[in-house]
Amino acid sequence: MRSSASGRIATGLGLALLAACSTPSAPSAVEEAPASAAAPSAYTIWDPYPQYDGSSEWVRLLEACGTQAGVTVERTGYDTSDLTNKVLLAAQQGNAPDVLIVDNPVVSTLAEAGVLTTTAENKLDVSAVSPNLLGAGQSGGETFGVPIGANTLALYYNKDVLDKAGVDPASVTDWAALTAALEKVTKSGGKGITFSAIGTEEGSFQFLPWFWGSGANLTKLDSPEGVAAVTLWTDWLKKGYAPNSVINNTQTTSWQEFATGEYAFAENGTWQLANAEKAGFPYGVIPIPAKAGGPAPAPTGGEFVSIPVQQDTGRYAASQQLVACLTNGENSLKTTTTLSYIAPTDSVQQQQVAADAKLGVWVEAVKVAKGRTGDDLGTKYPKISEPIWGAVQAALSSSKPPQEAMTEAQTAAASATQ
Amino acid sequence: MRVRLGSGQWAAWAFLAPVVVYLVVFYAYPLYRNVELSLRNYTVRSFVRGDAPFAGFDNYLKVFDDPAFGPALWHTVVFTVVSLVFQFTIGLALALFFVRNFPLSATLRALFLVPWLLPLIVSASTWTWLLNSESGVVNAALGVVGLGPVNWLTSPDWSLWSVTIANIWIGVPFNLVVLYSGLQAIPASVYEAAALDGANRRQRFWRITFPLLRPVSAITLLLGLVYTLKVFDIIWIMTRGGPSGSSTTFATWSYRLGFGNLVPSFGPGAAVGNLLIVAALVFGLVYVRTLHRRVP
Numbered sequence: 265m266r267s268s269a270s271g272r273i274a275t276g277l278g279l280a281l282l283a284a285c286s287t288p289s290a291p292s293a294v295e296e297a298p299a300s301a302a303a304p305s306a307y308t309i310w311d312p313y314p315q316y317d318g319s320s321e322w323v324r325l326l327e328a329c330g331t332q333a334g335v336t337v338e339r340t341g342y343d344t345s346d347l348t349n350k351v352l353l354a355a356q357q358g359n360a361p362d363v364l365i366v367d368n369p370v371v372s373t374l375a376e377a378g379v380l381t382t383t384a385e386n387k388l389d390v391s392a393v394s395p396n397l398l399g400a401g402q403s404g405g406e407t408f409g410v411p412i413g414a415n416t417l418a419l420y421y422n423k424d425v426l427d428k429a430g431v432d433p434a435s436v437t438d439w440a441a442l443t444a445a446l447e448k449v450t451k452s453g454g455k456g457i458t459f460s461a462i463g464t465e466e467g468s469f470q471f472l473p474w475f476w477g478s479g480a481n482l483t484k485l486d487s488p489e490g491v492a493a494v495t496l497w498t499d500w501l502k503k504g505y506a507p508n509s510v511i512n513n514t515q516t517t518s519w520q521e522f523a524t525g526e527y528a529f530a531e532n533g534t535w536q537l538a539n540a541e542k543a544g545f546p547y548g549v550i551p552i553p554a555k556a557g558g559p560a561p562a563p564t565g566g567e568f569v570s571i572p573v574q575q576d577t578g579r580y581a582a583s584q585q586l587v588a589c590l591t592n593g594e595n596s597l598k599t600t601t602t603l604s605y606i607a608p609t610d611s612v613q614q615q616q617v618a619a620d621a622k623l624g625v626w627v628e629a630v631k632v633a634k635g636r637t638g639d640d641l642g643t644k645y646p647k648i649s650e651p652i653w654g655a656v657q658a659a660l661s662s663s664k665p666p667q668e669a670m671t672e673a674q675t676a677a678a679s680a681t682q
Numbered sequence: 683m684r685v686r687l688g689s690g691q692w693a694a695w696a697f698l699a700p701v702v703v704y705l706v707v708f709y710a711y712p713l714y715r716n717v718e719l720s721l722r723n724y725t726v727r728s729f730v731r732g733d734a735p736f737a738g739f740d741n742y743l744k745v746f747d748d749p750a751f752g753p754a755l756w757h758t759v760v761f762t763v764v765s766l767v768f769q770f771t772i773g774l775a776l777a778l779f780f781v782r783n784f785p786l787s788a789t790l791r792a793l794f795l796v797p798w799l800l801p802l803i804v805s806a807s808t809w810t811w812l813l814n815s816e817s818g819v820v821n822a823a824l825g826v827v828g829l830g831p832v833n834w835l836t837s838p839d840w841s842l843w844s845v846t847i848a849n850i851w852i853g854v855p856f857n858l859v860v861l862y863s864g865l866q867a868i869p870a871s872v873y874e875a876a877a878l879d880g881a882n883r884r885q886r887f888w889r890i891t892f893p894l895l896r897p898v899s900a901i902t903l904l905l906g907l908v909y910t911l912k913v914f915d916i917i918w919i920m921t922r923g924g925p926s927g928s929s930t931t932f933a934t935w936s937y938r939l940g941f942g943n944l945v946p947s948f949g950p951g952a953a954v955g956n957l958l959i960v961a962a963l964v965f966g967l968v969y970v971r972t973l974h975r976r977v978p
Contacts, residue, residue, distance in 0.1 A: 349941065355730045373945050377726035463924035465944065508815040511836035511925050521816070643726075646944035658926035663838045 307335045307582060310351070311365040312344035312567065313603070321602045329589035333582050348373065351572070355379040360572035362583045365412060368400040368635060369465070371568045372642040375401075375408040379572050382406040386571045386580050388587055392609045400635030401568045403642040409570030410591045413605025415534035416633040417473055417562040418625060423546035425454040425528040433550055438557040439477075439496060442529075446505035449528040456505035457529040458521040460513040461497065461660055465646075467653035469563055469636075470515065470531055471497070473552040475652075476634065477560025482641060482648050485655070486667070486674040492555065494666040498659045511660050533565060534626050535604060549625045551632075564633040566605055606630045647680035713959075719952035729948060741949040745957070748950075750927055750935060758931040761846050762910045768850045769906060770899070773857025778891070780858070781865045791858070798855035806919035809848040810835065813920075835921050838928035845917045845929050849910065856909075857902055864898030865891070897973075904969045908962045932958050 309326055316322040323339055330337035340361075342350055348370050354360045360379060374380050383390055383406070390398060390410055397411045421433050429452035431445045446456040460470045474496060475482075480489035500506040510518065515532060522530035525545050531552065540547050551559035569590055571583045590599055591608075597615055600607045606626050607613050613627045637645045651673035658664040664672070720741050728734035745751060780791050797805060812819050813834035821831040834844040868891065876886050914933040917923060923930035923938065930938075932954055940951025 345941075348944070349946070352726060352729055356732060369944055373726055376945075377730045379730060463922045463926070464942065508833050508836050509817075512810075512921065643945050650943055654926050657924050661833075661836060661838050661925040661928075663926055663928070 305335055305582075306338050307333075307363065307579070307586065308361040309337055309339045309363045309365070309586070310347065310361040311339065311341050312347050312367060313365075314341035314343055316341060322599075325590070325595070325598060325602060329586050329595075332589055333585035335582050335586075337586070351379060352377060355572065358575060360574070362571070362574065362579055363569065363586050364572050365567045365569050368411065368564060368566060368568050369637050369645060371401045371408050371570065372403050372637040372645070374570075374572075375403055375406070376643045380408045380570045381573055381580065382408060386584050386587075388571070388584060392611070394608060394610065394631070396631070396634060396638075397564055397566075397608045398635075399638030400564060401570070403637070403640065409568035410587060411564075411608040412567050412569045412591060413596075413600040413603055414564050414566040414608055414630050414633070415605055416564055416626070416629045417470065417531055417533050418549050418551055418629050419457075420522060420530045420532055420536070420540060421548050421550065422522070422525060422528055423548060424525070425449060428452050429454055429528065431528070433548055436550060436553060438553050439555045442553055443496075443500070443505070446500065446528070447503075450503075450505055454528055455507065455526045457500065457531070458507060458513065458518045458527050459497075459510055459531040460515045460518045461510045461653075461656050462512060462514050463653050463657050464514075465649060465653070466515055467656060468649040469565070471652060471656050472636065473531075473560045473562040476562075477552060477554035479555065482639070482645070484674065485648070485652065485677060486670040489555075491667050491670050494656060494659045494670055497656065498662075498666055501660055502662075511657060534606060537604065537622070549622075551625065551629050559629065559632050561632050561634045562629060563636045564630070644681040648677045651676040651680070716952050716955060716959075719948055720950075720956050722949060724948040726945060734949075737949065741953040745950050745953045750930065753927060754930050754932055754935045757842055757929060758911070758933075760842065761849070761913070761931055762907065764846050765849045765853060765910045765913075766903060766906050769853035769857050770903060772850070772854050773902075774861050774899075776854070776858045777861035777865055778887075780862055791862070794858055795855045797852050798859075802852070802915040803919060805852055806848065806916045809844075809851075809916075810920050813844050836925055838925055841921045841925060841929040845920050848916050848920060849913055852916065853906060853910070857906065860898060860902045860905075861895065864895050864902075867898075868894045900969060900972065904965060907965055911958055911962055 307330065313322060326337050326339050344367055347366055351360060351364060351366070351374060355377065364374075364380075366374065371380070388410055390407055393411060397414050398407060401407055401409045401411065419436075423433075426433055426445075426449070429445075429449040431448050436442050436445050442457075449456055461467045471493070474493040475490060478489040478493040478496075480487050480493060484490065497506070501508060501510070507521065509521070513521070518530060519532055519536055519539065521527055522532070523539070523543050525543070552562055554560035569587045571580060571587060574580070589595055593612070596607050596609065596612045599605075600612065600616065606623065607616055613630075617624050617627055636649070637643075641648070654676075655664075655666075655669035655673035658669040658672075659666045721737060721739070722728075722734040723737040723740065724734045776794065780787050811817075813821075815821060815831060815833045815836055818834070820834065824830070824832065832840060834840050872890055872894070873886060876890055881889065912933050913931070914937060917929055917931060917934050918937065921929045923934040936951050936954035936958065938951075939947050939954060
């Protein structure tokens, strides 16, 4: 008795220490493992949707899927910027969640860390998923999860401002037409376009449609195409077609500028659709044009569902059922509608457009979108992305001309990824 | 058997235990981990597996070699020195003003504490709105008096000054409170004696107030220094250290290295953090030295 009691105290102290040293909210599920063996066992799910509480549609769907798989679900929602480090710490201590829903560019990082199982191990079926969406979760020929849904960027426009300037949004199909439209809008007393060029991943995310739309490649930032994309943005700022505040704009503050009703265009994502309805002016959405015309490939946003490595490999079976439940067929429609995403499969995308014709533009945009970590860049992408947002900021704030900014960015990216 | 501890000593150790455990768990261990983190070559994979190879001072060399090191050091020095000078001067002026106890002085003094009571995210976000290039109140006011708009947060020439101004505003109340209580501790009889000897106001300040306030000033400046060196929230919320690094200090750089990228570089991030700790420690030791010399 004595020894077991002191043992328990020691374990308790150990856990307290771990909790103190890592994070206040580190789960102590390990502790309860023996107790829950008799009852249906508890499976932990971590997601980056802290905005949904226990009574939300999303959490109820998770619980229903748990019941179907014969397990109880313990779900925790984390802030998306916290989640990566939480998962790394949890994996270090051997108590990663059973199911993890995580932002797609993080997947390759976690895969590199050896935290995630491959679809070969966990038997998830990804055959129906569009290859361009799956790309973000693949590296070295392995797939590390299923996209739960996708979103991407497009151009919102304010009909009133465009009408006043005499611009037909349907004519905005290439860079020249867009710049001409911005000029007309500015001359008619309106404001041109707002976007986010902040010095974080968000800035690179918003810049990529123009970078890729110019024909540039992430492995060569200082190509003439890459420089052309930076020059496009820089010229807009110089001519007053875009406000100077874009340098500091997050996607949210950029949206707030558009919501004032003064701006003709805003580059933003699917997630603003609900806010657009509330904006109080007629709006529309067009794909971001490529330099030479047609829609530019925008980066895919949205999360992947994956199954982290467990010591007890027997847990994968139930986890696989949980993930399949969230991503298969009609449940996918429910999940993506709940989270306001575009579905990752063709068939569900068609159902979505049938239900809401406004989603048509977004489905098209998602079809041509590209994963940031795709093209086998994987964990190299973040090291390329940081010089990109740095160069964009340097050019926009006129501390360096576009060519010089991109040449320096290429040097930095090359030395960081070698 | 001969070195048996008496019951008194056991009790002494028992009384000591809580504070020792507290110090070890919350101070010594995290500090040790941070030093260890900075001496190993961590990748995400080795972070999870806990098998990062020992790298000696490689992370420090990498940080020193980084083109961002020079500017970040310069920004940290400018940000800290300018903040301290203005916070202290304004704080002292206000303390001298309020020590004269006029009607409503207590209410006014309470109002001056507002910046200190606000959560940093609130004050920093408010400053961001005020200084916005397009729709900010500051530029609107400048426009009224005929001055062109200034890109406070988006121009590399202004961003560091903007965050410094915000930091001064936040730091003034602290200086005011501490210096005010220091002023009250100076006996009135000294001033009376000086007045009898015919000292004017300037002489009374430089010959009495300033020297007698020196110990309080020293601790105010030291605490201000440590506090300013580690200022992170204001800069991060207002500019993210940008545009293109023009307002990056060691604190924001360390955060960016460790957490601001999808692939964190824990080692260099911890190295920059340790440089900050060392800087604060050096000034702390200087303070202890000077204090030691004065006390006989």
